[in-house]
Amino acid sequence: MAEVHKKIYPVDPEAPPTVRLVPQGSARSEKGDPGKHYPPVNWTYPVVHSTPPKKRSCCCRCLCWTISILIILVIIIAALVGLFFLIFRPKIPSYSVDGLRITELNFNSSTSFSAKFIVRLTIKNPNKKIGIYYENGSNLSAWYSSSKLCEGSLPVFYQGHHNTTVLNIELTGHIDDGNTLRQALSQQQQTGTIPLTLNAKVPVKVKLGKLKLPKVTPHANCSMVVDSLSMNNYIRIRTSNCKLKVKILFINI
Template identity: 55%
Template sequence: MTENQRIHPVVDMEAPPPTRTTRPLVPRGSFKSEKGDPTRLQQPTVNQPFRRTVPVMYSRPPTKKRSCFCKCICWTISLIILLLIIIAAIAGILYLVFKPKIPQYSVDNLRISDLRLNFDMSLYARFNVRITAVNPNKKIGIYYEKGSHLSVWYKNTQLCKGSLPKFYQGHQNRTVLDVALTGQSQYGNTLMSAIQEAAQTGRIPLDLKIQVPVSVKLGKLKLRKVKILGDCLLIVDSLSTNSLVRIKSSTCKFGLKL
């Protein structure tokens, strides 16, 4: 009877459960993974070029000096724009009040006092030109200052020159000026032959150039000097001395130069 008895181990219910020992997937001391050996991956292959990592550069924050400089530039530009707006507004008001117009000029007649060859074969010329100046402005006066220049040209050769007198032209005034122009030109023989040849056709081109410094008077205010520039292309029938030359056509252009 004692032989058939079996001994069963007694299980302690309060004892902690036994820990399971897990076997590592990769043995210790090995760096291999599913993607392969990392030491081999770091080595560049023949087909793949070597890439260098570029360090990231961060911009420095703006300094106080730079911000002050930008503020100064902004203030300067703002002041310039404001000044231009004020000047434009003043100019617009003056234009509406005075309504300025450019003076008008015309060449009425031309007389040849003298045109001859000298002993040195230079050509001496003396012209008398009558010019009419019209000031169409109602509230603007014109001061004709010293330093004016008038000249008569035949093609590219200056024949004679002169100047306008100094005077003041009032509002809506019409003034007639008689100006004497004199001068000498080199190669007078060749020039005289060309003029005589053109006189046979009855059309001799002359160019009258005008440059006059003037000062404008707005009410009681006298402004700075400006220059009136003019160019008149005249076609005359002849250049006979001591006779009134007939002007067949006259084309004049005038402008202002500050």
């Protein structure tokens, strides 16, 4: 009988041992049933989940709520303001100086000066649904450069809707040291252009329908140029420009 020679392969002593896996539940080994084919083994590996997101802190939630509330308040205020302008359509009253008469202008000595002006002031309320109450505490003053010549006040009255009111306001003044002022006015008289300024501070209350708002104090400034300053003569106003400034909630209008 022929001798069968088997080829022997060298074995690596450091190589890991070869292990053949047999499916669980198989009673027969591969040696006992070499022709048996087993299905592939499905291995289940543990799933490693990512770290869950951290919950928002209490401070972050409070900040988000605060910002949301502020945005809502701004939207509500803007809607109310828009509704107010849509219903009442407010317009700023206009002021103009239409006449000036001097009843007294005396330089009694080199150190004394007195004056009395009559100013014709026209006030127009262009609003159809807004009335204006002119309150106590008003002040109207006439200035030449940095020298106050005279001053007075407006009467207390109510100006209705779409109304025009003409006032003749008397201003009086006295300056102890009038020498410098007299020299300046004498030189300015020769040019025929004398700049004057009227400053007004008028406390008012605005009436919206039946609602009366709190008191505010507008400041009016009228810059004008007259041809002369002489008593009992017609004084022509060459130019006049009046501006009104109202300060409400730290906003100048």
